[in-house]
Amino acid sequence: MEKRTKFIINFLYFAIIIALAFFVLRFALSFLFPFVAALFIAYILRRPIQFITTKTQLPRKLSAILVVLVFYVTIGTLLVLGSIRAFSYVSDLIQRLPQIYLRYVNPVLIDLFDQLEHAIQQADPSILDTVDYLWNQLMQSLRGIVSNLSLTSMEAISNIASSLPMLFIRLVLMIISTFFIAMDYEALSAFCMRQLSDKAQNVVRQIKQYVVGTLFVCIRSYALIMSITFVELAVGLTLIGIRNSVLIALCIAVFDILPVLGTGGIMIPWAVISAILGDFPGAIKLALLYVFITVVRNIIEPKIVGGQIGLHPVITLVSMFAGVQLFGVVGLFGFPIGLSLLSYLNRTGTILLFKMGSKESDENTNS
Numbered sequence: 001m002e003k004r005t006k007f008i009i010n011f012l013y014f015a016i017i018i019a020l021a022f023f024v025l026r027f028a029l030s031f032l033f034p035f036v037a038a039l040f041i042a043y044i045l046r047r048p049i050q051f052i053t054t055k056t057q058l059p060r061k062l063s064a065i066l067v068v069l070v071f072y073v074t075i076g077t078l079l080v081l082g083s084i085r086a087f088s089y090v091s092d093l094i095q096r097l098p099q100i101y102l103r104y105v106n107p108v109l110i111d112l113f114d115q116l117e118h119a120i121q122q123a124d125p126s127i128l129d130t131v132d133y134l135w136n137q138l139m140q141s142l143r144g145i146v147s148n149l150s151l152t153s154m155e156a157i158s159n160i161a162s163s164l165p166m167l168f169i170r171l172v173l174m175i176i177s178t179f180f181i182a183m184d185y186e187a188l189s190a191f192c193m194r195q196l197s198d199k200a201q202n203v204v205r206q207i208k209q210y211v212v213g214t215l216f217v218c219i220r221s222y223a224l225i226m227s228i229t230f231v232e233l234a235v236g237l238t239l240i241g242i243r244n245s246v247l248i249a250l251c252i253a254v255f256d257i258l259p260v261l262g263t264g265g266i267m268i269p270w271a272v273i274s275a276i277l278g279d280f281p282g283a284i285k286l287a288l289l290y291v292f293i294t295v296v297r298n299i300i301e302p303k304i305v306g307g308q309i310g311l312h313p314v315i316t317l318v319s320m321f322a323g324v325q326l327f328g329v330v331g332l333f334g335f336p337i338g339l340s341l342l343s344y345l346n347r348t349g350t351i352l353l354f355k356m357g358s359k360e361s362d363e364n365t366n367s
Contacts, residue, residue, distance in 0.1 A: 034170045038177035042185050045071060049182060064182040072175055111278075203345070210344050214337050221304050228300065229253045229263065229293060236289040240282065256297075263293055315339065 045067050052063040181188060193201055233249035242248060256263045267290035275283035302317045319339050323331025 034174035035177050038174050038181055041071070041174075041178050042068075042181040045182055046185050061183040064185075065179060068179050068182050072178075206345065206348065207341060210341055211337065214340055218333055218337065224304060225297065225301055226253050226256060229256050229297065232293050232296065233263075233289075236292070240285045240289070263290060263297075267293075 045064075049060065049064045049067045052058065052067060053060050056063070058066075193204070196204065230249050230253035233252055234246050237245035237249055252263055252266050255266055267286055271283045271286040271290065274280075274286060302314070302320075316336050319335040320332055323333070323335030325331070327334065
């Protein structure tokens with residue numbers, strides 16, 4: 001009975017912690033995102049602020065204002081220019097989808113149908129009427145799909161445009177909060193630490209030190225994966241005979257960071273379009289290149305990321321999959337880092353969640 005009571009208490013304790021953490025990550029962060037982002041940016045800029053304050057003998061608040069201002073002006077200019085160009089390109093592409101279909105896709109489909117019709121006529125002319133009817137239905141469906149896709153995309157763009165006022169308000173709050181937090185970062189952090197006990201302060205310092213180091217390690221890991229993908233793509237596209245293969249490989253490698261789309265978001269449609277246009281050898285080569293890159297990435301990603309943050313590749317893969325399903329891109333990086341943090345705190349004795357053993361003892365047990 002004592003063991004059962006202890007198990008129930010521990011289960012409820014950790015269930016409440018997990019539920020609170022899920023609520024914070026799922027809902028609270030969306031409301032507090034401007035302030036969390038401002039705190040993160042202020043933390044990143046604290047060293048440049050301290051450097052300028054030391055070198056120029058300017059007051060810290062004035063240095064903070066200058067650094068934050070330069071940061072937002074630079075980032076804002078790049079984002080605005082890039083967004084305007086991307087928005088213009090995507091809008092123009094969506095509006096031209098029906099014309100692209102009529103000019104490129106429709107003639108290829110008609111040619112394929114003529115060849116199919118000729119083959120069927122030689123085989124069994126009696127089913128030609130049925131094939132004609134099915135073909136007409138297929139063409140009408142494709143035209144409807146293209147038109148609906150264009151209209152849906154334009155509606156999505158309109159919805160994004162309608163959400164810009166709220167996005168602007170959140171952006172203004174983030175910028176203003178960054179200025180205030182950066183000017184008084186040391187005082188604010190000292191005040192928050194004084195509210196904690198000595199043991200809690202020690203835990204917070206360990207978490208801060210480990211998470212910051214792990215974040216940089218993860219960035220380095222994914223930069224390595226992206227570099228490997230870029231080399232594979234550049235070599236593969238060059239061997240296939242694609243023009244501007246290096247530039248295309250760079251664009252696909254950057255796109256590969258996205259957890260849902262990845263390389264397949266470009267390679268698969270590219271292969272399908274090549275097949276539709278009649279370039280079957282090129283489509284097969286692109287498909288084989290995609291399969292090779294996917295296999296290599298699935299092999300190296302758990303090993304590189306798991307090895308960098310101290311997790312077994314299987315645990316890393318499971319945590320990345322669960323993180324993507326629950327929290328998207330944030331979960332892709334956050335879940336492995338969170339598990340790595342818990343493992344580190346457990347190893348150092350700060351918290352006790354599970355029993356640890358040496359690698360030799362685990363091998364002896366398995367044997």
